[in-house]
Amino acid sequence: MHAQEIIRSIEESYLKKDLPLIYVGDTVKVGVVIQEGGKERTQPYEGVVIAKRNGGINETITVRRVFQNVGVERVFLLHSPRISSIKIIRRGDVRRAKLYYLRDRVGKATRLKQRFDRPTT
Numbered sequence: 001m002h003a004q005e006i007i008r009s010i011e012e013s014y015l016k017k018d019l020p021l022i023y024v025g026d027t028v029k030v031g032v033v034i035q036e037g038g039k040e041r042t043q044p045y046e047g048v049v050i051a052k053r054n055g056g057i058n059e060t061i062t063v064r065r066v067f068q069n070v071g072v073e074r075v076f077l078l079h080s081p082r083i084s085s086i087k088i089i090r091r092g093d094v095r096r097a098k099l100y101y102l103r104d105r106v107g108k109a110t111r112l113k114q115r116f117d118r119p120t121t
Contacts, residue, residue, distance in 0.1 A: 011057040016079050022061060024049050024099060025092025025112050030063060030076055031085035042084050045074060048092065048112065050099040064102060066110070071103060091115040 022028065029046045047065030050073070054060065057079055064073045076083055092112035102110050 014057060014079060019078060020086060020088055021118075022049060022052065022078075022086065022088065023091065023118070024052055024097060025094035025115075027089040027092065028061075028063060029085075029087045029089055030083060031087075032076075033082050033084050046089065047072075047074075048099070048102065048110075050102055052097075064099075088120045091118045091120060 026049050027046065028049055029044050031042045032045055033040055034043045045063060045065070047063040049061050050064045051062040052060070053062075059078045060075050061078060062073055062075050064071060066072070078086070091114060093115035094112060
């Protein structure tokens with residue numbers, strides 16, 4: 001148990017404190033730091049959170065968007081230094097923990113009901 005406490009204390013220094021509360025079904029805009037040559041820039045990636053995994057330092061979200069009629073999913077490590085910002089655009093009202101069924105849907109069928117009882121900030 002002593003080793004776990006040491007690992008937890010080391011991981012604690014790398015955890016981000018300014019992350020918003022993200023739920024499955026939310027539409028988020030993730031600012032991803034991209035390196036091109038010697039320059040860095042932030043590229044926004046906007047989509048619906050279809051899955052959340054783990055907790056602590058290994059916490060990830062899977063964000064899905066449709067780009068040029070092709071569904072694209074990216075998995076983001078929330079506490080990574082490559083993630084500069086996460087902004088919640090709208091809250092979705094869903095009944096399950098994983099929204100993998102959205103993969104089989106096209107067009108208006110992919111829309112989720114909006115939830116108004118949680119702030120977007």
